[in-house]
Amino acid sequence: MQQEPKWRRRAEDRPDEVLDAALRLFASKGFAATKVEDIAQEAGLSKGAIYRYFSSKDEVFESLVRRAVAPIAEKASMIAQTSKEDPRIVLKTLLTIAIVKLSDPEILAVPRLVLQEAGRFPELAETYRREVLDRGVAAIEKIVQRGIDEGIFRPVNARLAVRNVIGPLVAHLLLSQIFKFDAERIDSPQDFLESHFDLLINGLTPHTMGEG
Amino acid sequence: MQQEPKWRRRAEDRPDEVLDAALRLFASKGFAATKVEDIAQEAGLSKGAIYRYFSSKDEVFESLVRRAVAPIAEKASMIAQTSKEDPRIVLKTLLTIAIVKLSDPEILAVPRLVLQEAGRFPELAETYRREVLDRGVAAIEKIVQRGIDEGIFRPVNARLAVRNVIGPLVAHLLLSQIFKFDAERIDSPQDFLESHFDLLINGLTPHTMGEG
DNA sequence: TATTAGTAAATGACCAGTCATTTACTAATG
DNA sequence: CATTAGTAAATGACTGGTCATTTACTAATA
Known part of the structure:
Protein backbone atom coordinates (compact mmCIF):
# COMPACT_ATOMS: atom_id res chain seq x y z
CA MET A 1 0.00 0.00 0.00
CA GLN A 2 2.14 2.78 -1.36
CA GLN A 3 1.42 6.23 0.10
CA GLU A 4 1.80 9.37 -2.01
CA PRO A 5 4.95 11.06 -0.81
CA LYS A 6 4.38 14.23 1.19
CA TRP A 7 6.47 16.17 -1.27
CA ARG A 8 8.64 15.56 -4.30
CA ARG A 9 12.14 16.56 -5.27
CA ARG A 10 11.79 18.81 -8.27
CA ALA A 11 14.97 20.80 -8.19
CA GLU A 12 14.69 21.58 -11.89
CA ASP A 13 11.41 23.42 -11.68
CA ARG A 14 11.64 25.04 -8.28
CA PRO A 15 13.56 28.22 -9.11
CA ASP A 16 11.15 29.30 -11.81
CA GLU A 17 8.17 28.41 -9.67
CA VAL A 18 9.54 30.50 -6.85
CA LEU A 19 10.08 33.43 -9.19
CA ASP A 20 6.57 33.09 -10.59
CA ALA A 21 5.11 33.08 -7.11
CA ALA A 22 7.23 36.02 -6.03
CA LEU A 23 6.21 38.02 -9.08
CA ARG A 24 2.53 37.52 -8.35
CA LEU A 25 2.95 38.63 -4.75
CA PHE A 26 5.35 41.50 -5.38
CA ALA A 27 2.99 42.73 -8.07
CA SER A 28 0.03 42.90 -5.75
CA LYS A 29 1.59 43.78 -2.40
CA GLY A 30 5.00 45.18 -3.23
CA PHE A 31 8.41 43.89 -2.29
CA ALA A 32 8.60 45.00 1.33
CA ALA A 33 5.14 43.79 2.27
CA THR A 34 5.73 40.33 0.83
CA LYS A 35 7.15 37.84 3.32
CA VAL A 36 9.47 35.08 2.26
CA GLU A 37 6.99 32.73 3.85
CA ASP A 38 4.27 34.10 1.57
CA ILE A 39 6.42 33.34 -1.44
CA ALA A 40 7.11 29.84 -0.14
CA GLN A 41 3.44 29.13 0.41
CA GLU A 42 2.45 30.52 -2.99
CA ALA A 43 5.11 28.34 -4.59
CA GLY A 44 4.03 25.30 -2.58
CA LEU A 45 7.27 25.06 -0.67
CA SER A 46 8.56 25.66 2.81
CA LYS A 47 10.33 28.87 3.71
CA GLY A 48 13.67 27.20 4.24
CA ALA A 49 13.63 25.63 0.79
CA ILE A 50 13.66 29.05 -0.86
CA TYR A 51 17.14 29.50 0.53
CA ARG A 52 18.37 26.44 -1.26
CA TYR A 53 17.84 28.26 -4.54
CA PHE A 54 18.26 31.91 -3.62
CA SER A 55 20.62 33.36 -1.11
CA SER A 56 18.28 36.10 0.02
CA LYS A 57 14.94 37.75 -0.59
CA ASP A 58 16.77 40.48 -2.49
CA GLU A 59 18.22 37.89 -4.82
CA VAL A 60 14.78 36.54 -5.55
CA PHE A 61 13.74 39.97 -6.70
CA GLU A 62 16.85 40.51 -8.78
CA SER A 63 16.57 37.13 -10.47
CA LEU A 64 12.97 37.87 -11.21
CA MET B 1 26.52 81.40 33.05
CA GLN B 2 23.41 80.31 31.28
CA GLN B 3 23.77 77.21 29.08
CA GLU B 4 21.82 76.85 25.87
CA PRO B 5 18.93 74.53 26.63
CA LYS B 6 19.18 71.03 25.23
CA TRP B 7 15.98 71.54 23.35
CA ARG B 8 13.16 74.05 23.13
CA ARG B 9 9.42 73.78 23.24
CA ARG B 10 8.19 74.64 19.79
CA ALA B 11 4.93 72.81 19.55
CA GLU B 12 3.70 75.17 16.83
CA ASP B 13 6.37 74.32 14.33
CA ARG B 14 6.99 70.67 15.07
CA PRO B 15 4.30 69.01 12.98
CA ASP B 16 5.31 70.76 9.78
CA GLU B 17 8.96 70.13 10.47
CA VAL B 18 8.30 66.47 10.98
CA LEU B 19 6.37 66.29 7.73
CA ASP B 20 9.14 68.10 5.88
CA ALA B 21 11.73 65.70 7.24
CA ALA B 22 9.58 62.70 6.46
CA LEU B 23 9.01 63.89 2.91
CA ARG B 24 12.72 64.20 2.28
CA LEU B 25 13.41 60.72 3.62
CA PHE B 26 10.43 58.99 2.05
CA ALA B 27 11.36 60.60 -1.25
CA SER B 28 14.87 59.22 -1.22
CA LYS B 29 14.48 55.90 0.57
CA GLY B 30 10.81 55.09 0.34
CA PHE B 31 8.28 54.66 3.12
CA ALA B 32 9.18 51.18 4.33
CA ALA B 33 12.91 51.80 4.46
CA THR B 34 12.56 54.98 6.48
CA LYS B 35 12.62 54.48 10.25
CA VAL B 36 10.65 56.68 12.57
CA GLU B 37 13.93 57.37 14.29
CA ASP B 38 15.37 58.62 11.00
CA ILE B 39 12.51 61.06 10.68
CA ALA B 40 13.03 62.20 14.24
CA GLN B 41 16.72 62.79 13.68
CA GLU B 42 16.14 64.62 10.40
CA ALA B 43 13.59 66.82 12.14
CA GLY B 44 15.90 67.43 15.11
CA LEU B 45 13.67 65.62 17.54
CA SER B 46 13.56 62.39 19.46
CA LYS B 47 11.56 59.44 18.29
CA GLY B 48 9.11 59.65 21.14
CA ALA B 49 8.24 63.23 20.36
CA ILE B 50 6.98 62.26 16.94
CA TYR B 51 4.21 60.37 18.67
CA ARG B 52 3.08 63.50 20.45
CA TYR B 53 2.06 64.87 17.09
CA PHE B 54 1.24 61.80 15.03
CA SER B 55 -0.30 58.60 16.23
CA SER B 56 1.69 56.35 13.90
CA LYS B 57 4.17 56.26 11.08
CA ASP B 58 1.29 55.71 8.70
CA GLU B 59 -0.37 58.87 9.92
CA VAL B 60 2.78 60.82 9.22
CA PHE B 61 2.62 59.69 5.64
CA GLU B 62 -1.06 60.41 5.27
CA SER B 63 -0.75 63.87 6.76
CA LEU B 64 2.12 64.54 4.44
C1' DT C 1 23.13 3.54 1.60
C1' DA C 2 24.71 8.16 0.16
C1' DT C 3 23.21 12.19 -1.43
C1' DT C 4 20.37 15.95 -1.84
C1' DA C 5 15.63 18.24 -1.59
C1' DG C 6 12.93 19.40 1.58
C1' DT C 7 10.86 20.57 6.31
C1' DA C 8 10.04 22.76 10.73
C1' DA C 9 11.70 24.98 14.43
C1' DA C 10 15.16 28.16 16.45
C1' DT C 11 17.73 32.45 16.21
C1' DG C 12 18.52 37.06 16.28
C1' DA C 13 18.29 41.62 14.15
C1' DC C 14 15.40 45.14 13.64
C1' DC C 15 11.97 48.57 14.58
C1' DA C 16 7.29 50.65 15.64
C1' DG C 17 5.35 52.13 19.44
C1' DT C 18 5.27 52.90 24.92
C1' DC C 19 6.33 54.99 29.15
C1' DA C 20 8.81 56.62 33.23
C1' DT C 21 11.54 60.40 33.72
C1' DT C 22 13.69 64.89 32.76
C1' DT C 23 13.67 69.54 31.08
C1' DA C 24 11.77 73.88 29.46
C1' DC C 25 8.58 77.01 30.14
C1' DT C 26 4.42 79.56 32.49
C1' DA C 27 1.76 81.63 35.83
C1' DA C 28 0.24 82.10 40.49
C1' DT C 29 1.49 84.03 44.80
C1' DG C 30 3.92 86.70 48.27
C1' DC D 1 10.46 90.95 41.36
C1' DA D 2 11.56 86.34 43.14
C1' DT D 3 10.04 82.08 44.22
C1' DT D 4 7.87 77.94 43.21
C1' DA D 5 4.13 74.89 41.80
C1' DG D 6 2.13 73.31 37.77
C1' DT D 7 2.06 71.89 32.74
C1' DA D 8 3.43 70.54 28.46
C1' DA D 9 7.28 69.13 25.52
C1' DA D 10 10.82 66.14 24.83
C1' DT D 11 13.88 62.29 25.88
C1' DG D 12 15.67 57.60 25.39
C1' DA D 13 15.59 53.05 27.35
C1' DC D 14 12.63 49.35 26.82
C1' DT D 15 9.19 45.91 24.94
C1' DG D 16 6.84 42.92 21.97
C1' DG D 17 6.18 41.34 17.69
C1' DT D 18 7.63 40.49 13.12
C1' DC D 19 10.43 38.62 9.77
C1' DA D 20 14.80 37.19 7.15
C1' DT D 21 18.04 33.86 7.68
C1' DT D 22 20.13 29.59 9.87
C1' DT D 23 20.16 25.12 11.64
C1' DA D 24 19.05 20.40 12.87
C1' DC D 25 16.81 17.11 11.26
C1' DT D 26 13.86 13.88 7.77
C1' DA D 27 12.21 11.98 3.55
C1' DA D 28 12.88 11.09 -1.34
C1' DT D 29 15.57 9.15 -4.86
C1' DA D 30 19.77 7.48 -7.35
Missing part, protein backbone atom coordinates in the same frame (compact mmCIF):
# COMPACT_ATOMS: atom_id res chain seq x y z
CA VAL A 65 13.77 41.07 -12.98
CA ARG A 66 16.72 39.66 -14.89
CA ARG A 67 14.63 36.76 -16.09
CA ALA A 68 12.05 39.20 -17.44
CA VAL A 69 14.61 41.55 -18.96
CA ALA A 70 16.44 39.06 -21.13
CA PRO A 71 13.78 38.40 -23.78
CA ILE A 72 12.69 42.04 -23.94
CA ALA A 73 16.22 43.29 -24.49
CA GLU A 74 16.61 40.83 -27.31
CA LYS A 75 13.42 41.94 -29.03
CA ALA A 76 14.10 45.65 -28.64
CA SER A 77 17.39 45.25 -30.46
CA MET A 78 15.73 43.46 -33.34
CA ILE A 79 13.11 46.14 -33.78
CA ALA A 80 15.73 48.75 -34.53
CA GLN A 81 16.56 47.27 -37.92
CA THR A 82 12.99 46.42 -38.85
CA SER A 83 11.64 46.21 -42.31
CA LYS A 84 11.79 49.17 -44.63
CA GLU A 85 8.07 49.47 -44.33
CA ASP A 86 6.23 52.74 -43.88
CA PRO A 87 7.42 54.03 -40.48
CA ARG A 88 3.82 54.88 -39.62
CA ILE A 89 2.90 51.23 -39.92
CA VAL A 90 5.93 50.18 -37.92
CA LEU A 91 5.06 52.60 -35.13
CA LYS A 92 1.48 51.42 -35.01
CA THR A 93 2.55 47.80 -34.91
CA LEU A 94 4.95 48.54 -32.10
CA LEU A 95 2.39 50.44 -30.09
CA THR A 96 -0.14 47.68 -30.56
CA ILE A 97 2.25 45.03 -29.35
CA ALA A 98 3.28 47.20 -26.42
CA ILE A 99 -0.22 47.92 -25.23
CA VAL A 100 -1.31 44.32 -25.56
CA LYS A 101 1.68 43.08 -23.59
CA LEU A 102 1.53 45.77 -20.95
CA SER A 103 -2.18 45.34 -20.39
CA ASP A 104 -1.28 42.07 -18.69
CA PRO A 105 -0.75 43.06 -15.08
CA GLU A 106 1.80 40.30 -14.65
CA ILE A 107 3.97 41.81 -17.37
CA LEU A 108 3.47 45.42 -16.38
CA ALA A 109 4.44 44.47 -12.86
CA VAL A 110 8.14 44.14 -13.62
CA PRO A 111 8.84 47.67 -14.81
CA ARG A 112 6.54 48.91 -12.08
CA LEU A 113 8.53 47.08 -9.45
CA VAL A 114 11.84 48.23 -10.86
CA LEU A 115 10.59 51.79 -10.61
CA GLN A 116 9.26 51.28 -7.12
CA GLU A 117 12.42 49.70 -5.82
CA ALA A 118 14.93 51.67 -7.85
CA GLY A 119 16.13 53.31 -4.66
CA ARG A 120 16.88 50.02 -2.92
CA PHE A 121 18.28 48.33 -6.04
CA PRO A 122 20.19 50.97 -7.98
CA GLU A 123 22.25 48.47 -9.93
CA LEU A 124 19.18 46.59 -11.00
CA ALA A 125 17.50 49.79 -12.11
CA GLU A 126 20.60 50.68 -14.06
CA THR A 127 20.57 47.30 -15.77
CA TYR A 128 16.93 47.66 -16.62
CA ARG A 129 17.50 51.11 -18.05
CA ARG A 130 20.40 49.95 -20.18
CA GLU A 131 18.90 46.69 -21.39
CA VAL A 132 15.30 47.72 -21.90
CA LEU A 133 14.72 51.45 -21.84
CA ASP A 134 17.76 52.59 -23.77
CA ARG A 135 17.24 50.00 -26.46
CA GLY A 136 13.54 50.67 -26.73
CA VAL A 137 14.01 54.40 -26.94
CA ALA A 138 16.78 53.99 -29.51
CA ALA A 139 14.61 51.76 -31.65
CA ILE A 140 11.73 54.21 -31.72
CA GLU A 141 14.05 57.12 -32.34
CA LYS A 142 15.47 55.32 -35.34
CA ILE A 143 12.04 54.72 -36.82
CA VAL A 144 11.01 58.33 -36.34
CA GLN A 145 14.27 59.52 -37.85
CA ARG A 146 13.75 57.34 -40.90
CA GLY A 147 10.30 58.82 -41.33
CA ILE A 148 11.83 62.26 -41.27
CA ASP A 149 14.54 61.32 -43.76
CA GLU A 150 11.95 59.90 -46.11
CA GLY A 151 9.87 63.05 -45.88
CA ILE A 152 6.95 61.24 -44.32
CA PHE A 153 7.36 63.07 -41.01
CA ARG A 154 8.15 66.71 -40.30
CA PRO A 155 11.75 67.45 -39.29
CA VAL A 156 11.18 67.26 -35.56
CA ASN A 157 13.75 66.31 -32.95
CA ALA A 158 13.45 62.52 -33.11
CA ARG A 159 14.94 61.94 -29.68
CA LEU A 160 12.41 64.21 -28.04
CA ALA A 161 9.56 62.94 -30.16
CA VAL A 162 10.08 59.53 -28.59
CA ARG A 163 8.41 60.90 -25.47
CA ASN A 164 5.34 61.70 -27.51
CA VAL A 165 5.25 58.14 -28.77
CA ILE A 166 5.59 56.36 -25.45
CA GLY A 167 4.25 59.03 -23.10
CA PRO A 168 0.54 58.60 -23.75
CA LEU A 169 0.98 54.87 -23.41
CA VAL A 170 2.61 55.32 -20.04
CA ALA A 171 -0.09 57.73 -18.96
CA HIS A 172 -2.78 55.33 -20.07
CA LEU A 173 -1.30 52.45 -18.12
CA LEU A 174 -0.73 54.60 -15.06
CA LEU A 175 -4.27 55.91 -15.06
CA SER A 176 -6.00 52.64 -15.74
CA GLN A 177 -3.84 50.23 -13.76
CA ILE A 178 -2.42 51.92 -10.77
CA PHE A 179 -5.06 54.41 -9.81
CA LYS A 180 -7.73 51.92 -10.83
CA PHE A 181 -10.04 54.31 -12.60
CA ASP A 182 -13.61 53.14 -12.18
CA ALA A 183 -14.15 50.25 -14.51
CA GLU A 184 -16.86 52.08 -16.43
CA ARG A 185 -14.62 54.97 -17.24
CA ILE A 186 -11.79 52.89 -18.57
CA ASP A 187 -11.57 53.43 -22.27
CA SER A 188 -10.66 50.28 -24.10
CA PRO A 189 -7.06 49.84 -25.18
CA GLN A 190 -8.25 49.87 -28.78
CA ASP A 191 -9.95 53.25 -28.42
CA PHE A 192 -6.93 54.65 -26.72
CA LEU A 193 -4.60 53.30 -29.35
CA GLU A 194 -6.64 54.72 -32.22
CA SER A 195 -6.83 58.11 -30.59
CA HIS A 196 -3.17 58.20 -29.70
CA PHE A 197 -2.02 57.04 -33.09
CA ASP A 198 -4.28 59.51 -34.86
CA LEU A 199 -2.99 62.43 -32.85
CA LEU A 200 0.60 61.27 -33.05
CA ILE A 201 0.67 60.77 -36.79
CA ASN A 202 -1.23 63.95 -37.46
CA GLY A 203 1.31 65.71 -35.27
CA LEU A 204 4.23 64.22 -37.16
CA THR A 205 2.79 64.78 -40.62
CA PRO A 206 4.04 67.77 -42.64
CA HIS A 207 0.71 68.93 -44.12
CA THR A 208 2.76 71.08 -46.49
CA MET A 209 -0.42 71.89 -48.34
CA GLY A 210 -3.33 69.48 -48.06
CA GLU A 211 -2.49 66.02 -49.31
CA GLY A 212 -5.48 64.28 -47.76
CA VAL B 65 0.09 63.72 1.37
CA ARG B 66 -3.00 65.56 2.51
CA ARG B 67 -0.96 68.66 3.20
CA ALA B 68 0.39 68.52 -0.35
CA VAL B 69 -2.94 67.74 -1.96
CA ALA B 70 -4.92 70.65 -0.58
CA PRO B 71 -3.36 73.51 -2.58
CA ILE B 72 -3.15 71.48 -5.78
CA ALA B 73 -6.81 70.49 -5.66
CA GLU B 74 -7.73 74.11 -5.23
CA LYS B 75 -5.71 75.23 -8.22
CA ALA B 76 -6.91 72.44 -10.48
CA SER B 77 -10.49 73.49 -9.89
CA MET B 78 -9.73 77.08 -10.80
CA ILE B 79 -8.06 76.11 -14.03
CA ALA B 80 -11.24 74.54 -15.35
CA GLN B 81 -12.99 77.87 -15.80
CA THR B 82 -9.97 79.74 -17.06
CA SER B 83 -10.01 82.72 -19.32
CA LYS B 84 -11.57 82.55 -22.74
CA GLU B 85 -8.11 82.78 -24.23
CA ASP B 86 -6.86 80.72 -27.14
CA PRO B 87 -6.90 77.15 -25.81
CA ARG B 88 -3.48 76.60 -27.33
CA ILE B 89 -2.07 79.32 -25.10
CA VAL B 90 -3.88 77.94 -22.08
CA LEU B 91 -2.47 74.48 -22.71
CA LYS B 92 1.04 75.76 -23.11
CA THR B 93 0.78 77.80 -19.93
CA LEU B 94 -0.49 74.79 -18.03
CA LEU B 95 2.24 72.54 -19.34
CA THR B 96 4.88 75.11 -18.49
CA ILE B 97 3.65 75.45 -14.93
CA ALA B 98 3.42 71.71 -14.57
CA ILE B 99 6.91 70.97 -15.77
CA VAL B 100 8.46 73.71 -13.67
CA LYS B 101 6.72 72.48 -10.54
CA LEU B 102 7.33 68.83 -11.16
CA SER B 103 10.99 69.32 -11.95
CA ASP B 104 11.45 69.96 -8.25
CA PRO B 105 12.14 66.50 -6.80
CA GLU B 106 10.52 67.47 -3.53
CA ILE B 107 7.25 68.20 -5.31
CA LEU B 108 7.38 65.24 -7.64
CA ALA B 109 7.99 63.03 -4.64
CA VAL B 110 4.42 63.17 -3.40
CA PRO B 111 2.65 61.70 -6.42
CA ARG B 112 5.50 59.23 -6.72
CA LEU B 113 5.00 58.10 -3.15
CA VAL B 114 1.26 57.88 -3.54
CA LEU B 115 1.80 55.64 -6.53
CA GLN B 116 4.36 53.53 -4.73
CA GLU B 117 2.27 53.06 -1.64
CA ALA B 118 -1.14 52.91 -3.28
CA GLY B 119 -1.36 49.25 -2.30
CA ARG B 120 -0.79 49.93 1.39
CA PHE B 121 -2.87 53.11 1.49
CA PRO B 122 -5.81 52.57 -0.83
CA GLU B 123 -7.92 55.29 0.75
CA LEU B 124 -5.17 57.79 0.40
CA ALA B 125 -4.65 56.86 -3.23
CA GLU B 126 -8.35 57.23 -3.79
CA THR B 127 -8.31 60.67 -2.23
CA TYR B 128 -5.39 61.69 -4.36
CA ARG B 129 -7.08 60.46 -7.49
CA ARG B 130 -10.28 62.31 -6.70
CA GLU B 131 -8.74 65.54 -5.52
CA VAL B 132 -5.87 65.88 -7.92
CA LEU B 133 -6.02 63.55 -10.89
CA ASP B 134 -9.71 63.71 -11.65
CA ARG B 135 -9.76 67.48 -11.40
CA GLY B 136 -6.63 67.91 -13.45
CA VAL B 137 -7.84 65.58 -16.17
CA ALA B 138 -11.25 67.27 -16.22
CA ALA B 139 -9.67 70.69 -16.56
CA ILE B 140 -7.54 69.68 -19.52
CA GLU B 141 -10.42 67.87 -21.15
CA LYS B 142 -12.51 71.01 -20.91
CA ILE B 143 -9.85 73.10 -22.58
CA VAL B 144 -9.40 70.63 -25.41
CA GLN B 145 -13.16 70.42 -25.88
CA ARG B 146 -13.42 74.18 -26.11
CA GLY B 147 -10.71 74.19 -28.75
CA ILE B 148 -12.73 71.67 -30.73
CA ASP B 149 -15.95 73.64 -30.34
CA GLU B 150 -14.23 76.79 -31.55
CA GLY B 151 -12.84 74.97 -34.58
CA ILE B 152 -9.25 75.48 -33.46
CA PHE B 153 -8.71 71.76 -32.88
CA ARG B 154 -9.83 68.78 -34.90
CA PRO B 155 -12.85 66.91 -33.57
CA VAL B 156 -10.90 64.32 -31.62
CA ASN B 157 -12.07 62.51 -28.48
CA ALA B 158 -11.17 65.08 -25.86
CA ARG B 159 -11.11 62.63 -23.00
CA LEU B 160 -8.62 60.41 -24.74
CA ALA B 161 -6.59 63.34 -26.03
CA VAL B 162 -5.84 64.23 -22.41
CA ARG B 163 -3.41 61.32 -22.37
CA ASN B 164 -1.55 62.90 -25.25
CA VAL B 165 -1.27 66.13 -23.31
CA ILE B 166 -0.01 64.73 -20.04
CA GLY B 167 1.60 61.51 -21.24
CA PRO B 168 4.80 62.92 -22.69
CA LEU B 169 5.22 64.98 -19.55
CA VAL B 170 4.93 61.88 -17.42
CA ALA B 171 7.35 60.02 -19.67
CA HIS B 172 9.82 62.88 -19.49
CA LEU B 173 9.73 62.98 -15.71
CA LEU B 174 9.99 59.22 -15.45
CA LEU B 175 12.94 59.06 -17.74
CA SER B 176 14.87 61.98 -16.32
CA GLN B 177 14.05 61.68 -12.64
CA ILE B 178 13.50 58.12 -11.71
CA PHE B 179 15.78 56.24 -14.04
CA LYS B 180 18.30 59.06 -13.74
CA PHE B 181 19.26 59.27 -17.36
CA ASP B 182 22.89 60.35 -17.55
CA ALA B 183 23.05 64.04 -16.85
CA GLU B 184 24.51 64.79 -20.25
CA ARG B 185 21.68 63.16 -22.07
CA ILE B 186 18.96 64.96 -20.19
CA ASP B 187 17.31 67.35 -22.55
CA SER B 188 16.37 70.58 -20.87
CA PRO B 189 12.79 70.99 -19.78
CA GLN B 190 12.48 73.87 -22.23
CA ASP B 191 13.56 71.76 -25.19
CA PHE B 192 11.20 69.03 -24.16
CA LEU B 193 8.34 71.44 -23.71
CA GLU B 194 8.86 73.06 -27.12
CA SER B 195 9.02 69.71 -28.82
CA HIS B 196 6.02 68.32 -27.03
CA PHE B 197 3.90 71.39 -27.59
CA ASP B 198 4.85 71.56 -31.25
CA LEU B 199 3.88 67.95 -31.86
CA LEU B 200 0.77 68.18 -29.74
CA ILE B 201 -0.63 71.28 -31.36
CA ASN B 202 0.26 70.10 -34.84
CA GLY B 203 -1.53 66.87 -34.00
CA LEU B 204 -4.63 68.70 -32.82
CA THR B 205 -4.75 71.20 -35.68
CA PRO B 206 -7.18 70.55 -38.54
CA HIS B 207 -4.92 71.51 -41.48
CA THR B 208 -8.06 71.50 -43.61
CA MET B 209 -6.01 72.96 -46.43
CA GLY B 210 -2.77 74.76 -45.58
CA GLU B 211 -3.28 77.83 -43.42
CA GLY B 212 0.36 78.72 -42.84
